[in-house]
Amino acid sequence: MKQLLNRSARVVLDALLPPTCAACGTEVMTEGAFCGTCFQAAHRIVSPSCHRCGVPLENEGLGGTQNCCAACDAHPPVWRSARAAFVYDARSRRLILPLKYSDHTENAAVLARQMASAGEGLLKDVTVVVPVPLYRTRLWKRRYNQAALMAQGVSRLAGLPCVVDALQRVRSTRALARLSAGEREQEMEHAVRVRKGRGVRIEGQAVLLVDDVLTTGSTATACTKALMKAGAASVDILVAARTGRVDEQNPRFVQE
Numbered sequence: 001m002k003q004l005l006n007r008s009a010r011v012v013l014d015a016l017l018p019p020t021c022a023a024c025g026t027e028v029m030t031e032g033a034f035c036g037t038c039f040q041a042a043h044r045i046v047s048p049s050c051h052r053c054g055v056p057l058e059n060e061g062l063g064g065t066q067n068c069c070a071a072c073d074a075h076p077p078v079w080r081s082a083r084a085a086f087v088y089d090a091r092s093r094r095l096i097l098p099l100k101y102s103d104h105t106e107n108a109a110v111l112a113r114q115m116a117s118a119g120e121g122l123l124k125d126v127t128v129v130v131p132v133p134l135y136r137t138r139l140w141k142r143r144y145n146q147a148a149l150m151a152q153g154v155s156r157l158a159g160l161p162c163v164v165d166a167l168q169r170v171r172s173t174r175a176l177a178r179l180s181a182g183e184r185e186q187e188m189e190h191a192v193r194v195r196k197g198r199g200v201r202i203e204g205q206a207v208l209l210v211d212d213v214l215t216t217g218s219t220a221t222a223c224t225k226a227l228m229k230a231g232a233a234s235v236d237i238l239v240a241a242r243t244g245r246v247d248e249q250n251p252r253f254v255q256e
């Protein structure tokens, strides 16, 4: 009840007060927008980027003719290709974290627009949009899945169906941030599956998997495997931001 009152109070206040940038609090023209400074500060990924994992490439030549980074060349990901709107760093974090931790759900639409534009090439090749799932208890605590909000935004913009609950986390995974790549993979294995009854919406489809951040790719790998197991024809990844790889060829994009 208290929460409900807080919420209605916020709705009333929001109607009275001018909208502010979700990242820094400066006044902005429209609700859910970021101010120009915060928005322009974020490092947009423009071509050339690795078509397999979305990491920005320093120049066309580095990717060779395949436009593929050295890491993907050595260990190709299980998904078909990936695109990211921003490099995940201190600047883009300011755009993404308010959505993740402080109820700024209106940001999802803003980020979805950036993602749809970064993933323009992918959107022509997919038939259904699916978000990376949150574990139940985490969903209750946060009340929404930020990846689902982004997936819905992208699906609306692209005119594609979105199966919001296609994937399910079958068990809680430890916070992945501190684990090594190998430990992450182990932690995620069998942690995701296609929800009972949703297989028919996945079978034969070219799936676009949506998440907020692509880091080592262990979550995206687990989701891709689950989708392929359910008969998906292909899986592509679209994220708001991509962490830089610790890549000798590409020291500029080393994760902060």
Ligand SMILES: [Zn+2]
Residues within 6 Å of the ligand: 021, 022, 023, 024, 025, 026, 034, 035, 036, 037, 038, 039
């Ligand atoms: Zn701002």
Ligand SMILES: [Zn+2]
Residues within 6 Å of the ligand: 050, 051, 052, 053, 054, 055, 068, 069, 070, 071, 072, 073
């Ligand atoms: Zn790559």
